[in-house]
Amino acid sequence: MGRVREYLRDRLRDGPIHMTLIDPDKSTPDAAARVAAAAAQLGSSAIMLGGSTGISPARMTETARAVKAAVQLPTIIFPESPASVTPAADAIYYMSLLNSRSVDRVIRMQARSALGIRRIGLEPISLGYIVVAPGMRVGEVGEADPVPRDDPTLAQSYALAAEYLGMDLVYLEAGSGAPEPVPATIVRAVREVLSIPLIVGGGIRSAADATALLDAGAQVLVTGTVTEEEGIGPAMAGILEEVRRRRGR
Numbered sequence: 001m002g003r004v005r006e007y008l009r010d011r012l013r014d015g016p017i018h019m020t021l022i023d024p025d026k027s028t029p030d031a032a033a034r035v036a037a038a039a040a041q042l043g044s045s046a047i048m049l050g051g052s053t054g055i056s057p058a059r060m061t062e063t064a065r066a067v068k069a070a071v072q073l074p075t076i077i078f079p080e081s082p083a084s085v086t087p088a089a090d091a092i093y094y095m096s097l098l099n100s101r102s103v104d105r106v107i108r109m110q111a112r113s114a115l116g117i118r119r120i121g122l123e124p125i126s127l128g129y130i131v132v133a134p135g136m137r138v139g140e141v142g143e144a145d146p147v148p149r150d151d152p153t154l155a156q157s158y159a160l161a162a163e164y165l166g167m168d169l170v171y172l173e174a175g176s177g178a179p180e181p182v183p184a185t186i187v188r189a190v191r192e193v194l195s196i197p198l199i200v201g202g203g204i205r206s207a208a209d210a211t212a213l214l215d216a217g218a219q220v221l222v223t224g225t226v227t228e229e230e231g232i233g234p235a236m237a238g239i240l241e242e243v244r245r246r247r248g249r
């Protein structure tokens with residue numbers, strides 16, 4: 001098992017965790033490093049680097065280096081395309097957008113990047129990515145047929161398919177900046193059938209959002225917009241506090 005995957009497995013033994021998403025296109029490497037350091041102080045467990053618009057490999061590399069110089073936490077690429085790959089990060093979510101209509105998003109982009117990832121020695125962590133309505137930009141770019149917010153059975157079906165295909169993680173994504181996170185009913189239904197860790201992201205902006213999703217069984221919460229909008233402010237602190245509380249400290 002790779003080093004980052006092992007780290008995540010160990011962290012998850014003690015309860016749910018949080019990951020901080022930073023878009024290298026929207027923040028300078030210095031600003032990314034500052035956000036990462038503050039998030040680490042609050043107990044965030046990893047820094048994800050990505051966004052749904054094209055990020056140049058140079059920008060990704062610079063940002064990963066700056067973040068790594070600032071924090072001990074693993075940096076994980078959250079790729080938009082094969083161009084997001086850089087050896088400067090610790091790992092990459094090797095993800096398939098399961099409910100995309102585009103074969104590119106399901107498997108062809110992954111095939112295009114596989115040998116390069118092997119060559120540079122980046123750790124791949126396989127992830128089944130499921131877009132839930134509204135899906136926002138990633139739903140459009142990813143040509144997803146988003147899971148309707150009132151269809152927990154469809155979400156369960158995709159999530160279980162990911163597990164049966166041997167994936168390490170499942171990610172339920174409402175889309176960055178979504179007005180509401182993934183409904184708790186969907187999270188609860190997916191957790192009922194899933195044995196691998198469940199990541200939930202998109203639209204989480206408050207401690208109340210975090211509470212609802214953690215109560216429903218989310219094991220990893222991802223936030224991005226909340227720090228883009230207000231830096232490491234009270235909302236981010238409240239979300240992290242909910243996560244820490246469930247880890248018993």
Ligand code: 1GP
Pocket residue numbers: 021173174175176177178200201202203204222223224225226
């Ligand atoms: C997006 O799930 C992540 O891919 C985070 O979403 O930006 O809404 O926090 P937000």
